[in-house]
Amino acid sequence: MPTLDEVARLSGVSRATASRALTGDAKVKDETRKRVKAVAESLGYRPNRAARSLASGKSGVIGLVLPTLLLSDDPYGALLIHGLSDAASRRDLGLMLWLTHQEPGSTVREIFSGGIVDGLVVSATALNHRWVEPILDGGIPSVLLGRHPSRPDVHHLRVDNLAGARLVVEHLVSLGHKKIVTITGPLDRVDAVERLQAYRDVMEENGLTVTDDMISESNYTPDGGLAAMARLLPLKPTAVFCGNDQMAFGATEAIRLAGLDVPTDISIVGFDDFPDARSFRPPLTTVGQDIALLSQRAVDRLAELIADPSLPPEDVILPAKFSIRRSTGAPPSQ
Amino acid sequence: MPTLDEVARLSGVSRATASRALTGDAKVKDETRKRVKAVAESLGYRPNRAARSLASGKSGVIGLVLPTLLLSDDPYGALLIHGLSDAASRRDLGLMLWLTHQEPGSTVREIFSGGIVDGLVVSATALNHRWVEPILDGGIPSVLLGRHPSRPDVHHLRVDNLAGARLVVEHLVSLGHKKIVTITGPLDRVDAVERLQAYRDVMEENGLTVTDDMISESNYTPDGGLAAMARLLPLKPTAVFCGNDQMAFGATEAIRLAGLDVPTDISIVGFDDFPDARSFRPPLTTVGQDIALLSQRAVDRLAELIADPSLPPEDVILPAKFSIRRSTGAPPSQ
DNA sequence: TTCTAACGTGAGAGCGCTTCCATTTCAACT
DNA sequence: AGTTGAAATGGAAGCGCTCTCACGTTAGAA
Numbered sequence A, B: 001m002p003t004l005d006e007v008a009r010l011s012g013v014s015r016a017t018a019s020r021a022l023t024g025d026a027k028v029k030d031e032t033r034k035r036v037k038a039v040a041e042s043l044g045y046r047p048n049r050a051a052r053s054l055a056s057g058k059s060g061v062i063g064l065v066l067p068t069l070l071l072s073d074d075p076y077g078a079l080l081i082h083g084l085s086d087a088a089s090r091r092d093l094g095l096m097l098w099l100t101h102q103e104p105g106s107t108v109r110e111i112f113s114g115g116i117v118d119g120l121v122v123s124a125t126a127l128n129h130r131w132v133e134p135i136l137d138g139g140i141p142s143v144l145l146g147r148h149p150s151r152p153d154v155h156h157l158r159v160d161n162l163a164g165a166r167l168v169v170e171h172l173v174s175l176g177h178k179k180i181v182t183i184t185g186p187l188d189r190v191d192a193v194e195r196l197q198a199y200r201d202v203m204e205e206n207g208l209t210v211t212d213d214m215i216s217e218s219n220y221t222p223d224g225g226l227a228a229m230a231r232l233l234p235l236k237p238t239a240v241f242c243g244n245d246q247m248a249f250g251a252t253e254a255i256r257l258a259g260l261d262v263p264t265d266i267s268i269v270g271f272d273d274f275p276d277a278r279s280f281r282p283p284l285t286t287v288g289q290d291i292a293l294l295s296q297r298a299v300d301r302l303a304e305l306i307a308d309p310s311l312p313p314e315d316v317i318l319p320a321k322f323s324i325r326r327s328t329g330a331p332p333s334q
Numbered sequence C: 001t002t003c004t005a006a007c008g009t010g011a012g013a014g015c016g017c018t019t020c021c022a023t024t025t026c027a028a029c030t
Numbered sequence D: 001a002g003t004t005g006a007a008a009t010g011g012a013a014g015c016g017c018t019c020t021c022a023c024g025t026t027a028g029a030a
Helices: A004-011 A015-023 A030-043 A049-056 A068-072 A075-090 A105-112 A132-137 A161-174 A190-205 A222-235 A245-257 A275-279 A291-307 B004-011 B015-023 B030-043 B049-056 B068-072 B075-090 B105-112 B132-137 B161-174 B190-205 B222-235 B245-257 B275-279 B291-307
Strands: A061-067 A094-100 A119-123 A142-145 A155-159 A180-184 A215-217 A239-242 A267-269 A286-288 A315-318 A321-323 B061-067 B094-100 B119-123 B142-145 B155-159 B180-184 B215-217 B239-242 B267-269 B286-288 B315-318 B321-323
Touching: A004 A015, A004 A030, A015 A030, A049 B049, A061 A068, A061 A075, A061 A291, A068 A075, A068 A094, A068 B075, A075 A094, A075 A119, A075 A291, A075 B068, A075 B075, A075 B094, A094 B075, A119 A132, A119 A291, A132 A142, A142 A291, A155 A161, A155 A291, A161 A180, A161 A190, A161 A239, A161 A267, A161 A286, A161 A321, A180 A190, A180 A222, A215 A222, A222 A239, A222 A245, A239 A245, A245 A267, A245 A275, A291 A315, B004 B015, B004 B030, B015 B030, B061 B068, B061 B075, B068 B075, B068 B094, B075 B094, B075 B119, B075 B291, B119 B132, B119 B291, B132 B142, B142 B291, B155 B161, B155 B291, B161 B180, B161 B190, B161 B239, B161 B267, B161 B286, B161 B321, B180 B190, B180 B222, B215 B222, B222 B239, B222 B245, B239 B245, B245 B267, B245 B275, B291 B315
Parallel strands: A061 A094, A061 A119, A119 A142, A142 A155, A155 A315, A180 A215, A180 A239, A239 A267, B061 B094, B061 B119, B119 B142, B142 B155, B155 B315, B180 B215, B180 B239, B239 B267
Antiparallel strands: A094 B094, A286 A321, B286 B321
């Protein structure tokens, strides 16, 4: 494995110049740079990341911290990883990954504090995940995905849950539905709370009363959605707003099990617009987060932050995208 | 950020001793070690990874190289990442991630050669992915997941496709099915070819003829499965062996669209046993890879390899796990 | 021709750690 | 008390790179 020294020697320049020539930024005579690059190429030279990192204080690697659940129970994690990987490699950054279970784990702290990453994308959907705090306190430039209300000092990036949820509920109202129920995600999650709030708001604005039994808390899974829908069915709703697509899938199942049809008897809307929503039967009306965009923006922001850690925290809200498909229709005329 | 020097000074020992005390292996008086550790703790000392890596030549990080498709179209990628993350953190290793598109990309080579990772887990399902070769030639300890026939010089780890596929097909035969068709994955993938081979073998061994029209190549997606099944339906099969669960889902849809029932009219089996197979209606008879185990073994093997790169290459085959569920039954009596 | 300023380059000091080698300490023997 | 070898520690040399600082070079202005 050739070192920079050898490249320098064979190019007839000093190590300093060789470094400058290869790094690209500083002033080096064009001819020199070309010569050095040629030598480096012919030697198959690759800079040693550790040495570079030690000398420069930058590792060229960013990290993603993701609750395990978001990867295993949900397409979200995979999509996010996909998006971040693309965005990072576009900027020539490496990507490290930490899946966090409930415990913060000494691991988490230790790894972070070693300068192994220049910055962190933290997906923190749960209000009270204990590992979030130590990470944010670690002094590493971080971008938080999803809102974490207790930390106004941190950079946020999130999709407009409230406006997004309003879109789908308003869509139901505009179709003429009056008896609209909702299945929420776990209410210790910010997004679940916000989506519920949007539901309440829209209902109230349209003079539709919401009683407690019209709200069924669940867990963002198909099975949970099925069970929740079963609880809701006796109310004879004509439409359901599900806190995510997964639960909408389960709810659809429950409706069919009851001998009813979607959307003839009951209209159903979800949230997320993950790939499955499109191929579902019937294709699901839902409102989506553009995760590729989210990832891109997260990395962009992080890069800025790494360049200048003193940047004031911002709370960036991305618009949600609404897709009307075939799971919604007018309420039965009866 | 305190350095080792400070810890040493405050502990009244040399830097060398402090290093030994914290690293854990070498001989240090118990009392000294305790003292140093206490000081380090109170200072909130975290070793600088770059420095450690530069001095020791080890980064404490392993990498996963994964074709993008496996993460976006398939639960496999997510499960693998999950498993590897767990296994890695159990050994106190960091995990880096590279998703590869078709092009090898200078990126891939460059990043690998910098000593940023000590070893690589490479998921190489496609026969002819061009990025595989440069990686394996990079001289970094690597474990290949899935068979890559052209490289007997590399450590392999894979699930027994052949035996697994035999299990499900034999199950169909033992139920009395004669007219068994198959939907395969893309035949440039090793696993698809192997599963098809198992099908042919079992059929032949049981005196059942296979004609070309009984084999429909598809793409491992539900839509692909649906289309393939539609092509196969005119043959009036009583059972289908699908190259993966996803296609089995689609095939089931196609069968229902034709007014037939699973398993009354047609039995169906898949491959993979991803989480969805269990919750599918009807729950899918399938044969699974234990990805958690696979990951664990991959990391174990990689750790051995990092410790001693001269270890002779081995081809480890993990057994597949067979789960009989409700998508299979006896053929219609007619 | 001489002065000045920009430009290009080299020398060398680290970055924070591990580890080899030399040295000291100490307990267990003669 | 003296010897000895193992155990514990310190000194110091790097690991391969970046970057500051100082110096030499060149070209345009005086």
